[in-house]
Amino acid sequence: MSNVIDESGILAIATRLQRLSDTFRKDGQLIYKSFGHDFEPKWFPVVYTLDIKSQLSVVEIANEIGYTHPSTISLLKELEKLKIIHSKKDKSDERKRLISLTEKGKELVAAIKPIWDLLRKTQIEILDTKNNLMKAIEEVEEQLKISSFYDRAEKNKSLMGQKSSD
Amino acid sequence: MSNVIDESGILAIATRLQRLSDTFRKDGQLIYKSFGHDFEPKWFPVVYTLDIKSQLSVVEIANEIGYTHPSTISLLKELEKLKIIHSKKDKSDERKRLISLTEKGKELVAAIKPIWDLLRKTQIEILDTKNNLMKAIEEVEEQLKISSFYDRAEKNKSLMGQKSSD
DNA sequence: TAAAACTACGTAGTTAACTACATAAAATCA
DNA sequence: TGATTTTATGTAGTTAACTACGTAGTTTTA
Known part of the structure; x- marks a missing residue:
């Protein structure tokens, strides 16, 4: 594919990392689709986290997944629109919004967990x-x-x- | 930093690759700056390629650096505005624009080559x-x-x- | 306990890549 | 050699992250 850049090696590492990242994301999306799910790989961190921790504030989620809070908010908006998650005010701290999976969200997680296993296995195969x-x-x-x-x-x-x- | 996601490991690899990529890019920019150059890491592939190949068309550059041609065009626009590169029509094929470094561009490359060496050495240290x-x-x-x-x-x-x- | 500092959340705008589409020149083919 | 296909370039719009900034609660401090 690229010639000169591969030879320059290490200096273009940022670029190559990003390209690899895109490849994983795109194929990931196709794999979900092939199982009949329109689940976007970018949602994984939030959904996975909420499956384990069940209820967290916006900033807590951001910290867990290692994103900034504005990025997290935009993910949460998408998931809220799809009714995969919902939120309620924290009564003991009015600034906070507590996020959790809806029933629909929990069903989704149950349905896609086998896909997560498949993805994990397949990625291990590639990366090992x-x-x-x-x-x-x-x-x-x-x-x-x-x-x-x-x-x-x-x-x-x-x-x-x-x-x-x- | 992130907890749950690190444990989920491989499934969030795309995210982690991208974050690493950002880190390299940002620090790279700071390092150029500490030498008094406002050279953006994203320009490297184009400039490095033109230093070696001296004259290429837009699509040839895109292929060399492994980007799409629209991405390449926008990089070329920035570099053209800064008079680091210039272009002329290919007389034997009127569709093509032949790109090369200007005198200013060549001087820039001469000046930042030692930085490229430093970056390379430092990255090898981190990645080894x-x-x-x-x-x-x-x-x-x-x-x-x-x-x-x-x-x-x-x-x-x-x-x-x-x-x-x- | 009022002022100051901090924390949580939200919005707006930026960035650096992308895909999709459009146009013009060149090459191919019937 | 005219019609079709391919190639080279360009533009518009999208995406998924970011930073910067603003506002409203909460906590600390003088």
Whole structure:
């Protein structure tokens, strides 16, 4: 597919990660569809979380799934329109909206859990190569927690004969 | 950061890939800036490609960098406005626009090549863990070339006690 | 206990990719 | 060689995340 960029390797990693991500998302959607469900992969984090935790506020969900709260709100809006979730005010804190699955939502989860298993199995099959992508991601996240890309680059600057502007 | 989702592991891989991608992009931008350059990481594929191939049409660039042509066009517009690249009609094929770096563009490349080296070194440092992310990506792309996520899932359906709708 | 700071939620606008469609030039074919 | 198909480019609109900012409750503090 791409020539020069593959050779440049590591510098275009952001691009390649995103493309891979898109591929998984698109195929995921098709697989749900082939089972007769119009379930969008992007809903998974919210729905999966609510299946396990049953009732959470907007920000709690955002934290669980690792999204910003505005992104979470727009997902919740879609799911609310489809009556997969519903919300009610928290009586002890009027700022909060407590979200949970509706009956319809619970039925949906029960119906698609076997698909989640299938997706999981299939992804494991694809990802279980010599260098395991899932583990690699975890390891890289770990590395970045120790010291960010930016901080490491700052430190490495001194190794090169290059002046910085700050 | 995210709890439930990390445990659900593989199903949220698309999300995690994208977040990682964003992190690299943002820090990349900061690093360019710390050297006094307002060079956006998303420009890299185009600029790098033109440095090596010197003159290409819009679609040729799109293929080299693995983007769609509309995405490529919008990158080219930005770079053209900044006078980093310029274009001229191909005399032997009036449909084509031949793109190349301007003098300013060539000077820019000369100036940021040391940064590219720094970025490369730093990324290698981060990515060189037990499971190498770069290699993992290549291996996964290879797996998907053999058989797509969708096709594999279709095949695996038979392994489960589940009916399909098509 | 009033003011200040913080937290939860919401809206608006941005970004960087995409798909779908349109047009014009070139190549192919009947 | 005229009609059809393909190729190259461009535009419009979509998507799924983001940041920035605003408002209304809650908590802390002077």
